[in-house]
C-alpha cells in the first residue's frame with residue numbers, strides 16, 4: 001500500500017508567510033477527570049486544579065493571543081461547554097475556532113459503538129448550542145481514535161481530524177472507509193507529557209525552558225521546510241505562571257524569527273484540502 005503522507009512542501013501560505021503554525025488548546029477542565037470516573041466530592045482538590053484552567057489559564061491564553069492578533073483552535077469537551085458557557089463563549093468572542101473534543105473526554109478506544117456515538121453526538125450538540133454552528137474539526141481525547149469513530153466523523157460531516165501522528169505535515173488520513181484531512185499531532189508538541197507529574201502517579205515536572213527549546217527547534221525545521229506545525233497546550237497546564245511565561249516567550253520567539261501564518265485548524269484544512277487530495 002502507499003504510505004499516507006503529505007506533500008514535500010505545503011503552502012504557499014497567505015501573505016507570503018514562510019511557515020504556518022496552529023496554536024491549539026484543549027480545554028479539558030474537569031471533563032477528563034469525570035471521564036476517568038473520579039468522584040468530585042472525594043477528589044475535590046484535583047478538580048480544582050482542572051478548574052484553574054477556566055478561572056485563570058484560559059483568560060491568560062486569550063489575552064496572549066489577542067496581544068499578538070493570533071486566532072487559535074480550542075478543542076472543547078461538551079461537558080466544559082455546558083458547565084462554563086460564559087467562559088467558552090469568550091473563546092468564540094475572541095474570534096477563535098471551537099472544535100470537538102468528546103463530551104466527557106472519553107477516549108474512543110475504550111468505548112463500544114454506542115458510547116462512541118454518544119460522545120460525538122452529545123459533544124457536537126453542546127458546541128452547536130453555544131457557538132451556533134457545527135464544529136468542523138475533531139480531536140480524540142488522549143489521541144486514541146478508532147475506525148468506528150472515524151466513520152462517525154464522516155457521517156456527521158466533520159471536515160478534518162487532529163488525532164493522528166502519521167506525518168509531521170498535513171496529510172489525508174484514511175481509516176476504514178473514511179478519509180479526512182489530518183492536521184497531525186505529536187506528544188513532543190503537547191505540553192502534557194512535559195508537565196505530567198501527578199500526586200498519585202509521580203512522573204515529570206519539567207523546567208518550562210525544556211518545552212520551549214523543543215518547540216522552537218520544531219519551528220525552525222518547519223520554517224526551513226516551509227511547513228505547518230500544530231502545537232497543543234492546555235489552559236490548566238500552560239496557564240500556570242512559570243509555564244505561561246515560557247509560552248509567551250515561545251510565541252514572541254516565533255514572531256521575531258519569521259513571517260508566520262498563524263491559522264486555525266479550520267483555515268489550514270480549507271486551504272490545503274484540494275492540494276492534499278491531489279497528492280493521495
Ligand code: ZN
Nearest residue numbers: 026028141142
Ligand atoms: Zn484532552
